[in-house]
Amino acid sequence: MIGHGISYGALSVINAIAMGKGAGFGIDLKTEATVRLTSEPEIVVEIDGYPSEDTRLARFSVEEMLRRYPDSGMRGAVITTTSTIPISQGLKSSSAATNAILAATADALGVVLDPLEIGRIGATVAIAAGVSITGTFDDACACMLGGLVFTDNPKRELLHRLPMPEGYTAVIHLPEFQIRKSAFPKDRMREMADEVSAAYDRALAGDVFGAMYANGVCTCRALGIEPEAADRALACGAAGAGLSGTGPATGILVETDRLDAFLDAFGREHVIVANVRNGDAV
Template sequence: MKGTASACGSATVINAIATGEGGAFAIDLRVKSTVSLTGDPSEISGKVGNTEEDPELIEICVEKVLERRGVRDQYGAQIETNTELPIAVGLSSSSAAANATVLATYAALGGEIEPRDAIEIGIESAFNAGTTVTGAFDDAAASYLGGGVVTDNESREILKKIDIDPEWRVLIYLPPGRSYTTEVDVERIEFLGDLVEVARESALEGNVFGAQTVNGLIYSSVLGYDSQPALDALSAGAESSGLTGTGPAIVAVSKEKNVEKIINVWNSKEGRVLKTRPSREGARIENG
């Protein structure tokens, strides 16, 4: 029995590390997971594309689904993920992988799962695997549900749903390097909570792009990233621009007419640029 599913990456509106409340919106870059169930319950084995990344997260996701369905003693599994998302740059690759794997496992079992339950399994798996600090409920919800959300990550409550028109263009600047959320100095970030709270209130009032920019500038400062690429994108006509997650990627949202200007500015820097758009569609079962 085999199931395949995919889920979106997401871009940060409000990083939840400082206050426990965050926000994100789905982008149309996906992680696809294929789960093949086997008759050997002694082994659940995962592979993260053609990388050396640790597969523990996706392995735990499958194990939790099998336990939830009461068939852990009947099945093992082989899992493989493939991603359009760069890994460990702040685009929710872990949340997307977890969501896709949970849904793919249910597809392999011939069952269905409520979105909220799937998100919860992915978050608990991320805590068990040590890949998250806050639980990343904002990232996981945007990835699974599509669109945007503002959330209380501690209570795992969606405070506001955000519709971001797919006609906007999302540009992503990827400087060299990676950043793993669990390596971040949380105590250093928490003292900025009052500033981040202002950005969060702005997002709840509907100023999503302003909140994204302010949040990005705050976190770039405390995490030691250069904010100039975000400022350059704004100067070139971006509606918003800022650090996503704990970086190092920077996301800009723009109208089509300014896309090439922003790309040209970023292409003058070391690194590469991706172009995508917001996604209203979240996790989905694929045909293989």
Template structure:
């Protein structure tokens, strides 16, 4: 064991193809980060806090720590785990996947261990299932958050089918409505009617038509889940390369050249909520200190 403290962070991600309807997804990293600090204790008790978000349950981050300690045969230890985040929670920006990645990495670092990427993703996904915060395991979100850049996945088979680069000069504009929308409330059964359409959008992404896929996926899911698709259409009309619902919402993401951002932001002020301006994440999860 090292000094018993680990600090790590991971980035948010935005949806290209949501995997809930068809089990296959795609996503890319977004430069909003969550940081986790894990301090090992004696006695086996694990307690978690999401700083600045008292109403949110720390169950996922506590499960992540427990599973890492079990994995390393260190069940006699406990831990205090805290996360701080720039990522709005429960709006579709993979706050859960990012938190899981950061906590798993920080716990390994506290134990003076360097895990393989697949190990971090596997523990995070299993923890998310146990915590009930995912429907498909969210490999697309988790892998985009861990690696940065873009990924296309088969979530049900837990396979990364392809990775793609995102132009770092592009700007990511996010509209965050005042309402949260928890992924766990949606089931594949609710989305059966868009199954075939989402499958064809996933094939489109595999062919390299990433931004077209993002826009069409957003329209399909907005309509299916009752979100307003006009906000994305407005961004496209103002010159966005792509725009659509991210995750199951409620946030909408637009990807644009820098000179289009002002027009998109002006148009989006007609909708209630806040607007974040960020960029694609080239770097994913990282250990920041032990």
């Protein structure tokens, strides 16, 4: 029994750790998973390009599906993933991996799960694996559905889904280090709930660029760093910029017509470029 699943990536607008509600939008970085279910009770995981990465999230994802579908008679799996999403940089690698692995397992079992159900199962798995504080239902939805989503993570509810403004390309600034969820100062982030809540309302009212920046400043303050990449991106002509997720990557939106000029000014090192994915939200 073999199945395949894919998920795209996302960038943050609002980090849900501050007050439970989060927002983000889809981009076309991609994770693909293949799951071969076996009758032997062993789970083998291969994360392409990351031989020493933690495999608990992948294992827990398949284990949760086997628990939910006990009649399959399957007890183990061989899981392989390939991805263009850098890990533990705030770019939703864990949400995309969970989505893709859950979808691949469903495919192998011959069951159909809708994207919100995948996000809800993924939230439980991500918390159990220690890679999420709130369950990152915001990221799971943004990755799968595309467009700009607003969610209540503790309630696992999709509150709004709007199209992202057309004509912008995502540029991602990638520092050379990772931030693991266990090291993220979540209590300092929660102290900024009012400011983040105001940024959330701003995004919902249509000011995605202002919201991204304000949210990123709050997350930087929690981390004790400066929003240096976002400030430099705005000075180089970006329309919007802000630290993504728990960082350290910065999501930047640039008018597509000005992308080359922006990259000439901002620099092309430690940068990846992706398309904004609106899915069917347009």
